[in-house]
Amino acid sequence: MSARSASAARKRQRRSMTEAEEVRIKTQATNAGNGIARSTNSMPKPSLKTQVIEDLPAILILTSLYILQGIPIGIAISLIGILKEKGASFSQISTFMLCTWPFSLKILWAPFVDGLYLQRFGRRKSWLLPVQLLLGAVLLSCSIHIKDWIEELIIPKLTLAMFTLYFLAATQDIAVDGWALTMLKRTGWASTCNSVGQSLGVLLSSTGYYFLAARDFVDLSQFLQICGIVFFIATTAVALFVSESGSCIPHPGDEEGGRSKRIETTVGLENAFQTYKQIFLVMQLQPVKELLLVLFTWKIGFAWETAMLLKLQDKGFSKESVVYIKSLVSPVEFLIPILVSPYTTGPRPLDVSVWIFLPRLCLSVIACGIVMNVPAEINSIFTLLVIVYLIMNTILSQSMFASQLAFFAKVSDPNIGGTYMTLLNTVANLGSLWTAWAATALVDVFTISNTSESDDDKMEIDGFYLTALGCGSLGLLWFIFLRGKLEKLQVTPRSQWLAKNEPPTTSL
Numbered sequence: 001m002s003a004r005s006a007s008a009a010r011k012r013q014r015r016s017m018t019e020a021e022e023v024r025i026k027t028q029a030t031n032a033g034n035g036i037a038r039s040t041n042s043m044p045k046p047s048l049k050t051q052v053i054e055d056l057p058a059i060l061i062l063t064s065l066y067i068l069q070g071i072p073i074g075i076a077i078s079l080i081g082i083l084k085e086k087g088a089s090f091s092q093i094s095t096f097m098l099c100t101w102p103f104s105l106k107i108l109w110a111p112f113v114d115g116l117y118l119q120r121f122g123r124r125k126s127w128l129l130p131v132q133l134l135l136g137a138v139l140l141s142c143s144i145h146i147k148d149w150i151e152e153l154i155i156p157k158l159t160l161a162m163f164t165l166y167f168l169a170a171t172q173d174i175a176v177d178g179w180a181l182t183m184l185k186r187t188g189w190a191s192t193c194n195s196v197g198q199s200l201g202v203l204l205s206s207t208g209y210y211f212l213a214a215r216d217f218v219d220l221s222q223f224l225q226i227c228g229i230v231f232f233i234a235t236t237a238v239a240l241f242v243s244e245s246g247s248c249i250p251h252p253g254d255e256e257g258g259r260s261k262r263i264e265t266t267v268g269l270e271n272a273f274q275t276y277k278q279i280f281l282v283m284q285l286q287p288v289k290e291l292l293l294v295l296f297t298w299k300i301g302f303a304w305e306t307a308m309l310l311k312l313q314d315k316g317f318s319k320e321s322v323v324y325i326k327s328l329v330s331p332v333e334f335l336i337p338i339l340v341s342p343y344t345t346g347p348r349p350l351d352v353s354v355w356i357f358l359p360r361l362c363l364s365v366i367a368c369g370i371v372m373n374v375p376a377e378i379n380s381i382f383t384l385l386v387i388v389y390l391i392m393n394t395i396l397s398q399s400m401f402a403s404q405l406a407f408f409a410k411v412s413d414p415n416i417g418g419t420y421m422t423l424l425n426t427v428a429n430l431g432s433l434w435t436a437w438a439a440t441a442l443v444d445v446f447t448i449s450n451t452s453e454s455d456d457d458k459m460e461i462d463g464f465y466l467t468a469l470g471c472g473s474l475g476l477l478w479f480i481f482l483r484g485k486l487e488k489l490q491v492t493p494r495s496q497w498l499a500k501n502e503p504p505t506t507s508l
Contacts, residue, residue: 058184068132068135069197070200072135080310099165105426111273124176128179128238138168142224147219207330279420287497295404304468305397336399336402344405345406351490353399360393361479407489407490408424409421
């Protein structure tokens with residue numbers, strides 16, 4: 001073979017190798033875009049203990065922030081019991097429940113929280129610090145008027161005050177949800193931090209308050225003052241000791257060990273509007289449309305649960321008895337997400353919800369039986385029955401909650417940070433809110449009483465039973481016709497959940 005022929009052969013070989021390499025690179029890029037990229041090595045999966053150790057600092061920080069978020073929620077729960085004890089009707093309580101609307105409307109301002117910030121403070125701390133300081137200030141302000149509002153049943157003012165607290169807590173939730181996506185190496189832990197932290201915060205501010213008040217350590221005004229001071233202290237600690245310098249936004253094909261190397265940068269006001277556009281595009285995605293339908297309707301079968309303890313109070317349970325029961329059941333709320341985390345951090349987190357949907361639905365029949373058979377004298381056997389029932393209900397509801405949050409973290413597009421998760425959480429909260437609000441209001445609507453000459457009400461129809469059985473029936477129909485959507489959503493490719501337009505541009 002001549003030198004010229006040998007040279008030509010080498011050129012053809014190099015060109016062939018180059019073309020093969022280009023094909024290989026394009027194939028990898030396509031697979032990555034479709035969510036089916038395979039690892040180039042066969043490293044064994046880290047153990048659960050190793051995963052926890054690697055993410056432990058982030059887990060502790062996020063859990064603490066979610067605890068703060070649970071404090072206003074727990075206060076509202078305490079107020080519902082107090083208002084019922086003061087003689088508030090189910091209709092008045094349903095009006096007070098409107099204070100929880102901010103968690104179902106936060107998508108309206110989430111893009112500004114996610115996209116507008118000061119670089120010197122950090123993307124999340126720019127909102128987290130002032131919002132938590134305002135929470136502390138509002139709690140201190142409410143402590144001055146809370147007694148008068150409750151004694152006189154001034155529901156509008158009380159609702160407005162709690163609405164403000166919920167609005168601030170919802171804003172804090174947006175910032176923390178977005179921070180979780182960049183702080184954790186494995187975003188599956190975000191659901192555990194959320195459910196454990198929020199449940200613990202609710203426990204401390206509801207059962208914790210009742211425990212202290214029953215022993216005359218504090219009254220409600222003093223307790224609100226303590227909570228306000230806690231917010232000031234916690235916010236100062238975050239400002240001084242927690243840095244965002246390592247936060248980053250993962251991008252497809254740019255991951256290493258579950259964390260991207262692309263650092264977050266300042267986003268201007270125009271990019272908040274860009275995020276609204278992205279959210280609109282996300283809502284046009286077929287998997288998202290189906291998920292939103294599920295989230296808006298799947299709690300209808302459990303809407304009666306809000307009225308359960310209130311009806312027990314009507315039947316003779318004292319507020320102290322309710323507090324005792326809650327104190328025993330509440331620890332389950334933050335233990336269950338930890339116990340089910342091996343199932344919710346996998347590829348099919350919604351399987352947990354499918355497994356327990358019907359068992360939880362059956363509790364509506366049990367609840368009716370319990371309320372119907374409250375003895376004239378509350379004894380230890382009946383109290384134990386109520387405790388067992390509430391433990392069962394808590395296990396099932398918290399498992400579904402952890403499953404839901406894990407699925408949100410799994411499908412959310414990190415290019416728009418907390419706004420994607422906020423969209424999903426907003427609709428989920430709205431689905432819980434409208435069903436619980438409607439069921440509580442319907443208890444009075446469906447209740448028919450007959451007034452005798454002695455002005456003693458003789459109950460003919462108790463609206464609680466009709467409401468509970470009606471919700472259970474609708475829940476069963478939901479499971480029959482829409483269960484398949486849960487299965488379908490879990491096998492939908494990752495790429496179909498991502499926003500299709502370009503990520504927000506950088507503005508300094």
